[in-house]
Amino acid sequence: MESWPPGGSGPAEAGRRLRDLRGADLAASASLLSGAGAEAGCSAPAVAAVLPAGGSGERMGVPTPKQFCPILERPLISYTLQALERVSWIKDIVVAVTGENMEAMKCIIQRYQHKGISLVESGVTRHRSIFNGLKALAEDQPNCRLSKPEVVIIHDAVRPFVEEDVLLKVVTAAKEHGHNACEVFTCPEDGHLGFHVLAVVNNAAVNMEAAGAIRPLVSTVISPSVDGCLDHSLERARHRASEMPQAFLFDVIYEAYQQCSDYDLEFGTECLHLALKYCHIKAKLIEGSPDLWKVTYKRDLYAAESIIKERISQQICVVMDTKEDEEHVGHRLEEMLKNELNHVKVTSGRDLQQIILEQCYNFVRVNVMTSDFEETQKLLNMLEESNLSILYPVVVISDEQKLQESLRHGATIIAALIKERNSGLIGQLLVA
Ligand SMILES: Nc1ccn([C@@H]2O[C@H](COP(=O)(O)OP(=O)(O)OP(=O)(O)O)[C@@H](O)[C@H]2O)c(=O)n1
Numbered sequence: 147m148e149s150w151p152p153g154g155s156g157p158a159e160a161g162r163r164l165r166d167l168r169g170a171d172l173a174a175s176a177s178l179l180s181g182a183g184a185e186a187g188c189s190a191p192a193v194a195a196v197l198p199a200g201g202s203g204e205r206m207g208v209p210t211p212k213q214f215c216p217i218l219e220r221p222l223i224s225y226t227l228q229a230l231e232r233v234s235w236i237k238d239i240v241v242a243v244t245g246e247n248m249e250a251m252k253c254i255i256q257r258y259q260h261k262g263i264s265l266v267e268s269g270v271t272r273h274r275s276i277f278n279g280l281k282a283l284a285e286d287q288p289n290c291r292l293s294k295p296e297v298v299i300i301h302d303a304v305r306p307f308v309e310e311d312v313l314l315k316v317v318t319a320a321k322e323h324g325h326n327a328c329e330v331f332t333c334p335e336d337g338h339l340g341f342h343v344l345a346v347v348n349n350a351a352v353n354m355e356a357a358g359a360i361r362p363l364v365s366t367v368i369s370p371s372v373d374g375c376l377d378h379s380l381e382r383a384r385h386r387a388s389e390m391p392q393a394f395l396f397d398v399i400y401e402a403y404q405q406c407s408d409y410d411l412e413f414g415t416e417c418l419h420l421a422l423k424y425c426h427i428k429a430k431l432i433e434g435s436p437d438l439w440k441v442t443y444k445r446d447l448y449a450a451e452s453i454i455k456e457r458i459s460q461q462i463c464v465v466m467d468t469k470e471d472e473e474h475v476g477h478r479l480e481e482m483l484k485n486e487l488n489h490v491k492v493t494s495g496r497d498l499q500q501i502i503l504e505q506c507y508n509f510v511r512v513n514v515m516t517s518d519f520e521e522t523q524k525l526l527n528m529l530e531e532s533n534l535s536i537l538y539p540v541v542v543i544s545d546e547q548k549l550q551e552s553l554r555h556g557a558t559i560i561a562a563l564i565k566e567r568n569s570g571l572i573g574q575l576l577v578a
């Protein structure tokens with residue numbers, strides 16, 4: 147097992163606190179029950195994630211395993227890692243990849259500056275890959291930065307659209323013992339949200355200790371007879387599709403995998419089933435959003451690309467030398483762009499770094515003076531160095547006069563470039 151990048155930032159303080167809970171629903175679902183919370187104070191249970199990424203993607207029908215297939219020139223798995231890294235209270239992410247893809251995975255981590263990632267060798271089946279990830283978290287290996295979490299999230303590396311709220315819900319549900327309850331409160335010292343153990347809540351043990359996301363079935367499930375005819379069908383309304391993420395008390399799911407039969411390890415597809423079969427734990431089922439689907443077939447890649455394009459094309463940052471000048475043509479372009487895009491920011495070069503950190507992916511630099519081109523080059527360099535790896539077409543408007551004449555056309559071209567993100571147009575010099 148290797149932590150990567152070597153010498154890189156290790157996992158944040160153990161059990162990163164659950165910060166930024168928004169809304170009553172998140173706060174409610176964040177009422178983590180913690181047996182270890184007796185001295186809670188401001189700390190929250192430690193949470194880690196295991197991402198099985200050792201598959202070959204046969205159903206995708208391309209030579210590259212689907213988790214490494216590019217979307218907007220960026221490997222699919224990097225989007226999933228980015229989604230999990232955004233969740234501040236996940237302290238470690240363990241990714242299981244094949245030995246032959248280990249170097250490729252390390253390059254992805256380095257290129258996109260993923261943090262707190264540990265790599266383990268995957269197994270010949272998904273369950274075996276997950277088991278290898280759990281072993282890495284369970285064993286206190288010498289000079290290993292991983293520590294055993296209280297709760298572990300299991301999430302397929304090919305499900306990039308996972309949001310904090312569903313992660314919080316499955317983790318919260320996995321903690322609901324029914325023994326101790328705790329409430330979310332703001333720590334007076336640092337303003338972070340923390341957990342405080344309340345009195346024991348009804349002695350009946352509500353042994354959930356596991357939870358998983360589900361979605362309504364799209365097709366009816368049928369059972370064929372041996373002669374290939376319909377034997378019976380399941381009532382669709384009474385059944386659900388099991389998706390990811392799933393969350394477990396670490397000891398529960400680790401025990402289940404240790405007890406697991408070879409048959410289950412070889413042919414099983416459902417972690418929740420292992421917790422039920424070997425630990426008698428009935429998982430809590432959490433309705434997930436439509437975006438939780440697994441990228442399996444080539445059509446799923448096209449769908450994922452469309453969703454990513456749509457998400458990163460909602461905003462633009464108009465960069466000009468002095469945003470204070472109300473007469474600047476950039477302000478008129480800003481007004482035009484508001485007819486095309488949801489969020490239009492205006493900035494000068496001074497606060498651009500902050501804009502970049504806020505994950506804005508689209509920029510248009512309005513040059514009035516020819517000398518501004520140097521500023522454009524500075525912007526390009528800053529974007530390259532920021533490692534915001536999403537492709538962003540550069541639209542350089544080099545002639546204020548022409549822009550004045552065709553402001554609306556210029557705004558339309560810019561919006562089209564942002565939404566289409568055709569790599570053939572990268573770096574083109576367009577005069578609107
Ligand atoms: N031996 C395996 C098989 C699968 N997976 C991972 O489990 C997740 C979901 O599995 P699936 O969609 O079946 O992926 P593949 O097995 O790669 O797809 P296919 O069945 O089409 O080959 C994927 O992230 C995949 O990389 C894994 O870690 N180890």
Ligand SMILES: O=P(O)(O)OC[C@@H](O)[C@@H](O)[C@@H](O)CO
Pocket residue numbers: 272302388389390415416417418440
């Ligand atoms: O079966 P596959 O290997 O395609 O993918 C695994 C899925 O079954 C799994 O992710 C969900 O069904 C939840 O268990």
